[in-house]
Amino acid sequence: MKKLLILIATGALLFFSAGACATSEPKTLTVYYSLWGNTAILADLIHQAVGGDIFVIETEIPYPADKAHAAAQKDINEGILPALKNKVDIVSYDIIFIGTPNWFGTVALPVQRFLKEYDLSGKTIVPFATFGGNVDKCLTDIVAAAPGATLLEGFSISGDDVKNPEKDAKQQVLDWLARINVKVVESK
DSSP states (O other), X not given: OHHHHHHHXXXXXXXXXXXXXXXXXXXXXXXXOOSSSHHHHHHHHHHHHHOSEEEEOOBSSOOOGGGXXXXXXXXHHHTOOOXXXXXXXXXXXXXXXXXXXXXXXXXXXXXXXXXXXXOOTTSEEEEEEEESSOOTTXXXXXHHTOXXXXXXXXXXXXXXXXXXXXXXXXXXXXXXXXXXXXXXXXOO
């Protein structure tokens, strides 16, 4: 009887140990900056679909919504990237979705600061952007700022379309995620 109990206990231990060593799902983070809310809507759609965690990039001194273009242009002219208010520990994340609005044809300054502050090598990076006229270099500039990362095809949508029910941004996001083979955890 004692040998049988030892055999059962050993078998249970091996069974549970094997489960602990099994490959786990990649840990996902959605990171974004949004001034007028369009990129926040898109980030939320992505986050709902892929799960994981979400992190909002915030500046220590917020851009004034009514004078953001002038303030951003001043920072660009002076070569200033705004200080960030908060930090995130990205070490444990495997896939990082990075979102930005298009500012003057490229990545918003707070996202540029984020990209400078974090080493993304070894991570899988998935860029996304919202825009007014067109996406310009937003997606390619995120890619260029992530040397050593694995890059997946990005996604962009106009700020007007992300809020328009007839454009069904959620379905566009789900179609894009299927195209790049990212597992969807929820499709409410």
